[in-house]
Amino acid sequence: MLLQRVSYRPTRLLPGGGVDRGESPARGAARELEEELGVTETVTRGLAVDWVSPTGRTTPPAMKFPGELLHVFDGGVWDDDQIAAIRPAPGEIDDIEFVEPADLPALMAHDDARRALSALRARINGAGPVFLEDGLPIAPTVLDRVGVLRTARARHHFPFHPNPVPAGLTVRQSWVWAFASDGRVLVLLEPDTGAACLPGGTPEPQDGGDPAATVVREAREEAAAELAVARYLGYLSAPDEPCARARYAAALTRIGPAPVDPANGRTYVRILATPEQVLEFFDWGPSAAAEQLRAVHQARALLGIPEAAHQPVTELTDPASW
Known part of the structure; x- marks a missing residue:
């Protein structure tokens, strides 16, 4: 799974960011992909919508964080040519890396990792976008209950x-x-x-x-x-x-x-x-x-x-x- 390293946070992030005024979440995700990675993609498949509560994210009290909605989309599977064409935005994205899903909790903020793993399980399950509260599904599937992808998959690249x-x-x-x-x-x-x-x-x-x-x-x-x-x-x-x-x-x-x-x-x-x-x-x-x-x-x-x-x-x- 593609993660970004940025200078302003110690933890990794998914590509993306805030939507502009009047912009749909899908268009915002596609715009952020182009701005951050130089990748032009049409975003059409949603994986999760997460309600982040005021207590679900650690923020300074002065921010008076009111809570927010976060949309997670499926960026698809990129081949070698697409990966080689990635151009991280200078001054914003330090680097990118592809990581095993089980490594997300060690690399991302806890709430970001929960959300990403829930979205990945929804992608496998294929029932459509799931609704999350602070990164956890309100209707967990068997994949959520068992915790699929929390353990690193054995790498068996055998002919x-x-x-x-x-x-x-x-x-x-x-x-x-x-x-x-x-x-x-x-x-x-x-x-x-x-x-x-x-x-x-x-x-x-x-x-x-x-x-x-x-x-x-x-x-x-x-x-x-x-x-x-x-x-x-x-x-x-x-x-x-x-x-x-x-x-x-x-x-x-x-x-x-x-x-x-x-x-x-x-x-x-x-x-x-x-x-x-x-x-x-x-x-x-x-x-x-x-x-x-x-x-x-x-x-x-x-x-x-x-x-x-x-x-x-x-x-x-x-x-x-x-």
Whole structure:
């Protein structure tokens, strides 16, 4: 996420600022982008509207701060050319940096970090702009409740290979894109950290050397999820690690009451998310993520499962069958 360093504050800021008289918030955000960074963008998608109370921001009493409304917009995903074209305004913006969302509380003022993380969760959830009070949503979603993005995502920029694992290369991990009948995928959220994972894990002796058996067993142990036959997608490789991380796709047939994972003692929060939403929970790198997503949708079609409609994530709390 892009942050700005400015000389007049010790903490980082999002691009933006106050609106001019008679100016709409969206036009104001676009104008500030151009003035501060030299970037011309049309701002069309709102993420959050935050009511900042008189006690919600630390200000000198002499300011008699009355409270204010702050609008947060989605600036989109910028490619390398757009980033290279950034020209910070001399004398106003010292520098810019892209940071992991989990680092926002350490770099921004507390209220700014709360607002930015709430806006990011709203962006993933995709239900439209959320209303905040002092940076916190008035109607928290499961992503807010669990605190998604408060823990740094593991950086796994590993190449994805849509072909069989080479002979002699050990499969160290095996994970599955488990599809419900509406095209959404099962994701597990750690309740104590907010970190996300797909069902799967490390092969064990009872799997008989079959990575597909690993994902079936792990989905059952971690999420009480039953899978139909798993379809192989490909594997990930790390340059400094002679092993493979296998990826599969399968149709969900049933999910039971949330179990305690015997491997770590956690009871995961289980959600359904579109494949595109799933990518937001991880840091896989743009190229490998796009290639894996392409393979996932090809497997989904072969499984006879429709493409998921754009919708908010759903928490799975009760048993269900597909």
